[in-house]
Amino acid sequence: xxxxxxxxxxxxxxxxxxxxxxxxxxxxxxxxxxxxxxxxxxxxxxxxxxxxxxxxxxxxxxxxxxxxxxxxxxxxxxxxxxxxxxxxxxxxxxxxxxxxxxxxxxxxxxxxxxxxxxxxxxxxxxxxxxxxxxxxxxxxxxxxxxxxxxxxxxxxxxxxxxxxxxxxxxxxxxxxxxxxxxxxxxxxxxxxxxxxxxxxxxxxxxxxxxxxxxxxxxxxxxxxxxxxxxxxxxxxxxxxxxxxxxxxxxxxxxxxxxxxxxxxxxxxxxxxxxxxxxxxxxxxxxxxxxxxxxxxxxxxxxxxxxxxxxxxxxxxxxxxxxxxxxxxxxxxxxxxxxxxxxxxxxxxxxxxxxxxxxxxxxxxxxxxxxxxxxxxxxxxxxxxxxxxxxxxxxxxxxxxxxxxxxxxxxxxxxxxxxxxx
Numbered sequence: 071x072x073x074x075x076x077x078x079x080x081x082x083x084x085x086x087x088x089x090x091x092x093x094x095x096x097x098x099x100x101x102x103x104x105x106x107x108x109x110x111x112x113x114x115x116x117x118x119x120x121x122x123x124x125x126x127x128x129x130x131x132x133x134x135x136x137x138x139x140x141x142x143x144x145x146x147x148x149x150x151x152x153x154x155x156x157x158x159x160x161x162x163x164x165x166x167x168x169x170x171x172x173x174x175x176x177x178x179x180x181x182x183x184x185x186x187x188x189x190x191x192x193x194x195x196x197x198x199x200x201x202x203x204x205x206x207x208x209x210x211x212x213x214x215x216x217x218x219x220x221x222x223x224x225x226x227x228x229x230x231x232x233x234x235x236x237x238x239x240x241x242x243x244x245x246x247x248x249x250x251x252x253x254x255x256x257x258x259x260x261x262x263x264x265x266x267x268x269x270x271x272x273x274x275x276x277x278x279x280x281x282x283x284x285x286x287x288x289x290x291x292x293x294x295x296x297x298x299x300x301x302x303x304x305x306x307x308x309x310x311x312x313x314x315x316x317x318x319x320x321x322x323x324x325x326x327x328x329x330x331x332x333x334x335x336x337x338x339x340x341x342x343x344x345x346x347x348x349x350x351x352x353x354x355x356x357x358x359x360x361x362x363x364x365x366x367x368x369x370x371x372x373x374x375x376x377x378x379x380x381x382x383x384x385x386x387x388x389x390x391x392x393x394x395x396x397x398x399x400x401x402x403x404x405x406x407x408x409x410x411x412x413x414x415x416x417x418x419x420x421x422x423x424x425x426x427x428x429x430x431x432x433x434x435x436x437x438x439x440x441x442x443x444x445x446x447x448x449x450x451x452x453x454x455x456x457x458x459x460x461x462x463x464x465x466x467x468x469x470x471x472x473x474x475x476x477x478x479x480x481x482x483x484x485x486x487x488x489x490x491x
Contacts, residue, residue: 178217283468437462
């Protein structure tokens with residue numbers, strides 16, 4: 071959450087400490103704001119007026135007649151961290167972050183050197199305050215962009231050091247805070263030539279590595295999102311992402327390079343448009359996990375399950391589906407399970423039945439791994455590079471583009487055993 075905005079100004083005298091000139095919400099950084107200048111209730115971020123004494127007309131909206139009084143104590147002790155918010159020149163013009171009292175202050179202090187300023191320098195910083203545990207990488211560009219924008223404004227027209235134009239700074243940072251919190255973006259005009267344009271992009275964890283044997287399942291309607299500006303490879307592979315084809319098979323059907331196909335799949339996976347499951351096979355073994363209790367306790371998930379796995383009307387009753395799920399056990403292949411429950415599977419799409427459990431996490435697939443019986447890999451064995459216990463049959467068959475029966479034939483007569491896990 072975007073927690074707050076702080077505008078500060080430098081010391082005028084050696085004995086004077088840095089001041090918080092603007093803070094949104096009021097009282098969130100310091101309990102007693104500096105006295106306001108004439109004709110406004112909000113303190114400007116000023117160090118000295120323009121050398122020519124001419125003050126341009128304010129270009130920002132007028133401020134309210136009074137600033138809201140603080141209703142709660144400050145989030146942290148500003149004096150303990152003030153030297154990092156308005157630092158020495160060595161820390162200026164770079165990203166500075168400091169944590170205190172479970173909050174993170176992120177700023178980009180700027181130092182301008184010019185003889186027109188008191189002590190020949192003007193230091194300012196627009197900082198944001200976040201909870202310490204919040205992922206803050208997306209906010210780095212925000213403080214950096216705001217700092218560079220106001221640096222340019224100050225160099226061009228003395229926007230911050232001029233008491234008249236600086237009156238609008240409080241309104242600007244208040245609007246930035248409100249828009250970013252509510253809409254994750256803002257577009258605020260400052261004057262005829264300058265606008266604050268900021269957009270917060272969500273930060274996602276890196277996607278897991280996509281393998282050739284993975285089967286992508288769509289979570290959104292990709293056809294409805296796709297347009298002519300999409301990547302050409304992406305446009306070619308989307309029609310073949312049906313929850314059945316593996317990544318390798320998709321690249322073959324789309325006549326697209328496998329590496330480009332994999333990168334496109336990773337891109338869609340990163341933005342949550344896909345989830346990955348295993349290749350559906352009747353020779354596979356499936357069993358329930360402890361997460362089956364969530365299905366029992368969640369009526370909406372039960373209805374979703376009924377709608378997804380039933381291909382005829384009326385829908386299959388949930389208690390009946392639950393009984394079928396719990397009958398999946400270790401050591402029982404899906405083919406044998408289907409034969410044992412043939413009369414109970416009328417109206418049920420078996421592939422969807424299994425896929426729903428895998429996607430929701432209350433079913434897991436038991437894979438088959440070929441390993442040497444003596445525990446050591448003989449380099450002379452066929453498929454030796456796959457016999458280290460880290461490669462299951464799905465991966466081996468996909469890499470070799472061979473069926474499981476053909477792979478078993480390659481291993482026949484060899485001192486190899488099959489491990490299920």
